[in-house]
Amino acid sequence: MYKLLLCLRYLRTRYLAFICIVSVMLGVATLIVVNAVMSGFSTKLKDRLHGVLSDMVVDTDRTNGFEVVREARRPLTPEEAKQNPAVPGARRAYSLGTRVTPHAREDYYVDGDEHVTVRTLTPDGIIHEITTGPAGQYVEAITPTIDTFAVLQYRDRGAVVAKPVRLVGVEPIGRTNVGGFAEYLVRQKGAPNPSFELTPEALQRHEWNLMQHRHEHGADAPPPPKLPVADPLAPPAPDMKLDVGIERPKLTGAILGYGLAHVRYKDANGQLLEEQVLRPGDNVVLTTAGGDDLKPVWGTFLVTDYLKTEMSEYDSSFVYVPLDQLQRIRGMAGRATSFQLKLKNYDRDKEAVAKELRKVFPTREVMIRTWEDLQGPLLSAIDVERSILNILLFMIVGVAGFSILAIFTMIVSEKYRDIGIMKSLGASSWGVMQIFVGYGLLLGTVGAGLGTALGLWITHNINAIEAFISRQTGTAVFPRDIYYFKEIPTNVDPLTVILVTAGAVLIAVLFSLLPAWRAARLHPVRALRFE
Amino acid sequence: MLEAANLTKAYRRHAVQVPVLNGLDLEVRTGEFLSVVGASGSGKSTLLHLLGTLDEPDSGTVKLDGRRIDNLPARERDALRNRTFGYIFQFYHLLPELNVVDNVLMPAYIGHSTLNWWKGRGQWRKRAHELLDRVGLSHRLTHRPRELSGGEMQRTAIARALLMNPRVLLADEPTGNLDAASGGEIVKLLRDINRDEGVTIVMVTHNLEIVHATDRVVRMVNGVVTDDTPGAPKQLPFQPLMLAAV
Ligand SMILES: Nc1ncnc2c1ncn2[C@@H]1O[C@H](COP(=O)(O)OP(=O)(O)OP(=O)(O)O)[C@@H](O)[C@H]1O
Ligand SMILES: [Mg+2]
Numbered sequence: 001m002y003k004l005l006l007c008l009r010y011l012r013t014r015y016l017a018f019i020c021i022v023s024v025m026l027g028v029a030t031l032i033v034v035n036a037v038m039s040g041f042s043t044k045l046k047d048r049l050h051g052v053l054s055d056m057v058v059d060t061d062r063t064n065g066f067e068v069v070r071e072a073r074r075p076l077t078p079e080e081a082k083q084n085p086a087v088p089g090a091r092r093a094y095s096l097g098t099r100v101t102p103h104a105r106e107d108y109y110v111d112g113d114e115h116v117t118v119r120t121l122t123p124d125g126i127i128h129e130i131t132t133g134p135a136g137q138y139v140e141a142i143t144p145t146i147d148t149f150a151v152l153q154y155r156d157r158g159a160v161v162a163k164p165v166r167l168v169g170v171e172p173i174g175r176t177n178v179g180g181f182a183e184y185l186v187r188q189k190g191a192p193n194p195s196f197e198l199t200p201e202a203l204q205r206h207e208w209n210l211m212q213h214r215h216e217h218g219a220d221a222p223p224p225p226k227l228p229v230a231d232p233l234a235p236p237a238p239d240m241k242l243d244v245g246i247e248r249p250k251l252t253g254a255i256l257g258y259g260l261a262h263v264r265y266k267d268a269n270g271q272l273l274e275e276q277v278l279r280p281g282d283n284v285v286l287t288t289a290g291g292d293d294l295k296p297v298w299g300t301f302l303v304t305d306y307l308k309t310e311m312s313e314y315d316s317s318f319v320y321v322p323l324d325q326l327q328r329i330r331g332m333a334g335r336a337t338s339f340q341l342k343l344k345n346y347d348r349d350k351e352a353v354a355k356e357l358r359k360v361f362p363t364r365e366v367m368i369r370t371w372e373d374l375q376g377p378l379l380s381a382i383d384v385e386r387s388i389l390n391i392l393l394f395m396i397v398g399v400a401g402f403s404i405l406a407i408f409t410m411i412v413s414e415k416y417r418d419i420g421i422m423k424s425l426g427a428s429s430w431g432v433m434q435i436f437v438g439y440g441l442l443l444g445t446v447g448a449g450l451g452t453a454l455g456l457w458i459t460h461n462i463n464a465i466e467a468f469i470s471r472q473t474g475t476a477v478f479p480r481d482i483y484y485f486k487e488i489p490t491n492v493d494p495l496t497v498i499l500v501t502a503g504a505v506l507i508a509v510l511f512s513l514l515p516a517w518r519a520a521r522l523h524p525v526r527a528l529r530f531e
Numbered sequence: 532m533l534e535a536a537n538l539t540k541a542y543r544r545h546a547v548q549v550p551v552l553n554g555l556d557l558e559v560r561t562g563e564f565l566s567v568v569g570a571s572g573s574g575k576s577t578l579l580h581l582l583g584t585l586d587e588p589d590s591g592t593v594k595l596d597g598r599r600i601d602n603l604p605a606r607e608r609d610a611l612r613n614r615t616f617g618y619i620f621q622f623y624h625l626l627p628e629l630n631v632v633d634n635v636l637m638p639a640y641i642g643h644s645t646l647n648w649w650k651g652r653g654q655w656r657k658r659a660h661e662l663l664d665r666v667g668l669s670h671r672l673t674h675r676p677r678e679l680s681g682g683e684m685q686r687t688a689i690a691r692a693l694l695m696n697p698r699v700l701l702a703d704e705p706t707g708n709l710d711a712a713s714g715g716e717i718v719k720l721l722r723d724i725n726r727d728e729g730v731t732i733v734m735v736t737h738n739l740e741i742v743h744a745t746d747r748v749v750r751m752v753n754g755v756v757t758d759d760t761p762g763a764p765k766q767l768p769f770q771p772l773m774l775a776a777v
Contacts, residue, residue: 004645005629005633005640006626006628009628009629418627420624421624423585423612424583424585424612424624425613425618425637425638425641425691426609426610426611426612426641426642427609427641428605428606429605431641523586524585524586525580525586528620
């Protein structure tokens with residue numbers, strides 16, 4: 001009884017108790033805020049890093065894409081043996097013809113005494129094999145793409161600009177189903193069925209561009225370059241000029257990374273400016289390499305939309321074009337260089353899927369990677385940062401713990417005489433110990449409670465606080481152009497908050513144990529003589 | 532009722548033994564008001580601590596009603612201090628955070644579980660108010676100790692010592708810090724308590740005047756009792772003795 005009474009009285013009247021509460025409070029608030037911001041940063045960054053990547057990517061380093069061949073052999077039937085007679089002194093070999101199905105090109109042979117079927121799978125065939133196989137149960141969506149490098153060329157104020165880009169051929173709806181595509185489009189943001197179609201406005205601008213061009217170059221303007229559709233492997237004509245027009249019937253749209261189509265710069269006053277250099281309807285030439293001997297090939301496309309992920313790596317490098325167009329340009333009809341997969345439950349199934357896919361693609365030229373594998377270095381950088389921060393935070397907790405210890409030791413020695421008095425009135429050592437441990441618990445609880453409230457409040461208002469500090473000091477605490485985020489991201493994890501709060505209370509109790517034990521052990525006579 | 536037999540006690544100071552009590556014998560009789568006198572450092576406070584189980588002797592025994600109490604387990608000694616003995620100190624020893632009533636109630640707080648305290652809280656409060664009334668402090672109930680005079684603090688301490696109806700009051704120079712008038716009032720109060728409630732009182736003092744009010748005086752020299760003077764106040768052979776002692 002007296003324990004509670006004294007705890008409460010000590011709490012109310014002691015200046016040291018106030019210090020102790022403040023130190024616990026600040027520690028808890030710091031931990032909560034730092035954790036919330038860290039976790040906000042890393043989840044946001046992870047989201048961004050996941051960005052345009054699908055959950056899982058199966059790709060090949062072969063420029064001509066996957067070569068998935070399935071061979072089946074069976075003994076010749078007597079009838080087949082009769083039709084394909086053996087030639088004495090030679091091994092029996094006949095080609096029996098070819099059949100093309102949506103899933104494969106099938107070649108039939110007689111090889112010795114066996115009938116051989118060789119099926120070269122098309123992307124659809126490969127997808128069929130994956131989705132009907134054991135991996136199929138985990139897969140929500142899958143789509144073929146061609147992923148390659150290219151040079152993007154366009155004219156800006158009369159001069160040619162060239163930029164290296166990552167050129168991706170996609171089926172827009174299939175790619176949307178896999179995720180990380182339509183949600184980043186500017187015009188067709190979040191559309192369930194985005195396309196490369198040009199809007200009337202874009203077509204209008206294209207017409208205007210053509211007129212402009214004729215006006216500048218007169219009637220004897222050089223003919224527009226022919227699209228190398230018929231023979232993708234033919235070398236470019238030596239007199240070819242880029243960006244002088246396109247073959248009118250083939251108006252193919254391309255989706256450009258936002259950063260490719262817009263330039264950002266600071267003017268003389270340090271003001272950040274953004275200017276659109278490629279508008280919907282403007283034409284760009286994409287030059288890449290194709291064929292077995294990798295000749296340069298190209299195609300002209302009209303800008304139809306932008307991709308804006310706010311990850312500058314993506315926004316300044318990705319260009320999407322229709323898969324069939326890219327197949328034609330590169331002379332790889334019916335082939336793809338990668339498959340993008342979306343899993344039903346990524347975190348649970350990623351390993352199982354990778355294992356099953358490995359059975360479908362057992363050779364080393366096929367790589368099976370999750371988006372985390374692809375972003376490995378960046379993700380591990382985040383992890384390293386987080387663990388270093390945790391060590392530092394742990395040290396803060398240690399410092400706070402020892403300051404509690406110091407304050408408690410002071411409180412106990414301030415109370416020496418009272419301990420003697422209580423013992424002379426019949427208080428047991430255990431009772432005295434309880435007073436001080438209870439005091440620790442009380443201070444810890446009050447401090448942690450206030451700290452949690454303060455921490456949550458700061459987390460909630462962190463952007464307002466940041467703006468205020470920036471205004472007062474005149475320097476940006478959180479410079480927007482360095483980070484990928486418009487504001488400081490936070491993520492309050494209830495479990496972390498509970499752990500931090502409980503941990504702080506526990507530490508307060510643990511570090512009050514030693515002083516409390518010393519108080520309990522104190523000899524009453526010595527305590528009474530203490531002045 | 533309270534018997535000390537052959538008590539010895541020494542304090543250790545950097546491996547040097549400081550003998551304080553050297554085979555002290557003393558019997559405190561039921562209902563008497565006993566005063567202990569002696570030179571400073573003769574071991575009076577030490578004796579009081581041993582009698583009240585606040586400390587343990589190196590050898591010898593302390594018996595309460597024939598039962599040894601010096602070697603009881605801590606729990607039982609805590610209970611004895613809570614219920615059987617009441618302490619009064621020279622420096623009052625009140626808890627500064629608590630007001631007068633709470634200070635007086637402290638032994639009841641300590642001696643009861645929260646539940647039991649809660650059940651009997653009305654009676655305890657009533658008793659505390661009665662005691663404070665008795666010591667003349669009913670107008671100071673909610674004051675903090677630092678807002679009281681020395682005499683008032685000592686009267687609060689007496690009320691606290693009486694709360695649990697102890698059988699023995701152990702007073703260590705209760706007037707040592709007070710002027711003659713307040714000291715006299717305190718002794719008168721103790722005298723009344725001894726007479727009206729039959730509480731046995733052992734009081735250590737330096738003050739000659741006070742000794743007259745007591746039933747019996749023992750004198751300590753070098754950790755033993757040298758004089759044991761029973762008798763009424765102002766008994767003659769006592770005067771020179773006291774003068775010699777001081
Ligand atoms: N903890 C201790 N360590 C060492 N010596 C001690 C300790 N406590 C008391 N003493 C010594 O024991 C002796 C007796 O002390 P005690 O307090 O009993 O004397 P006292 O008769 O009450 O004196 P006073 O009249 O001044 O109060 C003193 O000489 C004191 O110095
Ligand atoms: Mg003394």
